[in-house]
Amino acid sequence: MALVISDRVKETTTTTGTGTYTLGGAVAGFETFTTNLSNSDTTYYCCTDGTDFEVGLGTFTSSGTTLARTTVISSSNSNNAVSWSSGTRTLFCTLPATKTIVLDASGNASVGGTVTATGTSVFTNLDISGDVDIDGTLEADAVTVNGTALNTVIAGVTVTNATNATNATNATHVSVADNENANEENLITFIEDASATGNVGLESDGDFAYNPSTGTVSATIFKGNIDAVDGDFDGTLEADAITLNGTAITATATLSTGISNTNVAQFTTGVADDDFLRVDGTTIEGRSAAEVLSDIGGQASLTFGIANTNAVKVDHASVADDDFARFTANGLEGRSASETLSDIGGTSATDAANEATALAIALG
Numbered sequence: 001m002a003l004v005i006s007d008r009v010k011e012t013t014t015t016t017g018t019g020t021y022t023l024g025g026a027v028a029g030f031e032t033f034t035t036n037l038s039n040s041d042t043t044y045y046c047c048t049d050g051t052d053f054e055v056g057l058g059t060f061t062s063s064g065t066t067l068a069r070t071t072v073i074s075s076s077n078s079n080n081a082v083s084w085s086s087g088t089r090t091l092f093c094t095l096p097a098t099k100t101i102v103l104d105a106s107g108n109a110s111v112g113g114t115v116t117a118t119g120t121s122v123f124t125n126l127d128i129s130g131d132v133d134i135d136g137t138l139e140a141d142a143v144t145v146n147g148t149a150l151n152t153v154i155a156g157v158t159v160t161n162a163t164n165a166t167n168a169t170n171a172t173h174v175s176v177a178d179n180e181n182a183n184e185e186n187l188i189t190f191i192e193d194a195s196a197t198g199n200v201g202l203e204s205d206g207d208f209a210y211n212p213s214t215g216t217v218s219a220t221i222f223k224g225n226i227d228a229v230d231g232d233f234d235g236t237l238e239a240d241a242i243t244l245n246g247t248a249i250t251a252t253a254t255l256s257t258g259i260s261n262t263n264v265a266q267f268t269t270g271v272a273d274d275d276f277l278r279v280d281g282t283t284i285e286g287r288s289a290a291e292v293l294s295d296i297g298g299q300a301s302l303t304f305g306i307a308n309t310n311a312v313k314v315d316h317a318s319v320a321d322d323d324f325a326r327f328t329a330n331g332l333e334g335r336s337a338s339e340t341l342s343d344i345g346g347t348s349a350t351d352a353a354n355e356a357t358a359l360a361i362a363l364g
Helices: 287-298 338-344 349-363
Strands: 010-013 042-048 053-061 068-075 089-093 143-145 148-150 168-175 185-193 200-204 210-211 216-219 240-245 247-249 276-280 284-286 324-327 330-337
Touching: 010 168, 042 068, 284 287, 324 338, 330 338
Parallel strands: none
Antiparallel strands: 010 089, 042 053, 042 089, 053 068, 143 148, 168 185, 185 200, 200 210, 210 216, 240 247, 276 284, 324 330
């Protein structure tokens, strides 16, 4: 996928709404997007019907010949995607004003992003306020640092004494062979700070750098000894041995294991996924569901019914308080007092008294 800007590319489109543009063929005297772009290429476009317009970055798809509205840069719809109604419009490659580099009245250009140059570039004057990262060779007739010319040439394994740097009484440059690559050398500068502290700083154009004013050490690969009062490593520190206040730091820390407060739990062997945990002396043991049931004297499932050892459940949708219980085939059913009397063929005390009175009267 590449950003492609081509001349004389213009097609028609009848796309409605805010979706992907379907390309309808080249306008007379112009070329198609297909002729100039490959699948997944991006390009800057403008779409207009003579009244409304939309400028943006589009992504071209060769299958179906479409151009997606990847980013809308400006439009007559408050810089949002235009919702097109029916009709035919023109869609063409363009260069948006916000994506151009122009010279001001003094002939200067300002770039807010990243400038990438391939090949040989010639600049009369280049003033950069930020960082410069050059992945290649920088060739200059003269180089100055803070207004001071650097005129000391260091080649091979030459060791030279350079002019004292600002705030330093001694500055010695040493070229050291790179142990990682025999064909490369790193330059290390030893600087003795002329301030009251008298600190010694190490600076390197390769893998190691030390800032004496902040006490910051940065290193990608450094093999040797580092002895500093303060240090801040923003990355990976690799060393054969590390000591802290004279005590060696080993790969394995000593931890207090057990089941007491603040201890680190230690597991026995055989712990598996989905196990339950049980304390086993000073360690944690894994227990399966069946083992847990056995441990607590439980059973995995209940058998409901009215047979021996079955669990009994209520088999009645409207059991009420003070009901009597009667067995059904599946469980217990709730029965009221009158229902219970009827079930057993009994008579209530009131009914029995009334029947006795009636019988006495009948017998005279």
